[in-house]
Amino acid sequence: MKRALILILLWPGWLWAAIDVLQFDTPEQEARFQQLTQELRCLVCQNQNLADSDADLARDLRMEVYEMVKSGQSADEIKTFLVARYGDFVLYRPPVQRNTLLLWGLPPLLLLIGLFFLWRFLTSRPATTEPEAPASDPLDLLQDEEP
């Protein structure tokens, strides 16, 4: 019973991903199609990509991408086509530009700030720790308050 429950919980959700039977001329085209539909957002169910979504619009957009891939268009051309219609929001990986600087810049910046504080914390202590530093241990402080 427990095991069955765990199995159900662990059952991979992607098995329900939408399936279309599509024929490609070359494996590269198929790879490009897969890559694109993974990276493009379904506008209807906004937290799914085109590959996973079963919405009608997602299906239409998948077919659009499929036909563009088949006609030999590059990934960039296809993305440009969709961005011209739906805006940068269709891209799960937004381009680096003026209004996305904060989005792209903040994580590395925060990492650097974190590393700086870590470095300061580590270097502010003497390399050899003195075992009997009074009142620097919070536990000592707590004990002091007891009667």
Add this chain to the structure above:
Amino acid sequence: MRFAVPLLIFLGLGLLLFFGLDNDPRKLPSPLIDKPAPAFTLPLLEEPDQTLGKDDLLGQVYLLNVWGSWCVACRTEHPYLMEIARRNEVPLYGLNWRDRPEEASRWLKQYGNPYTAVLADQAGRTVIDFGVYGAPETFLIDQKGVIRYKYVGPVTMEIYEQELLPRIRQLQEDQS
């Protein structure tokens, strides 16, 4: 004092998230505003052997309303569209999205037809060109075929009066 910085960060984050609650993720900015509307030529819903294209509609300010008989929100919007049509201030064209023609026609017979003409986009291609991601959506297009405004969701009289009509009037004045 040593708690001031974390507290400030916490408050800042809290405020940011609190005001973020008011943002509607469904309302996406369209890159097509102030750009020429995509070219289209589509059969008419009621007379499928006739087509209507973007070029036929040049020279007038008009509304293009994307709808479908399968769309629940369109049903809520419909009485307002009837009222807008009755006021006769701007021509209203329908863009019927991925619909069965007989069901779309039945809808119009049953609830009334507010549209000057209805274009049928059964393949959903033109709708993609317009960057539509959910019905109903309403576009305001000017004399030169440029998209001037887009409203996502059901239009109400309030939205018509406050968002659409002032822009329509402005554009119509520019012409004369």
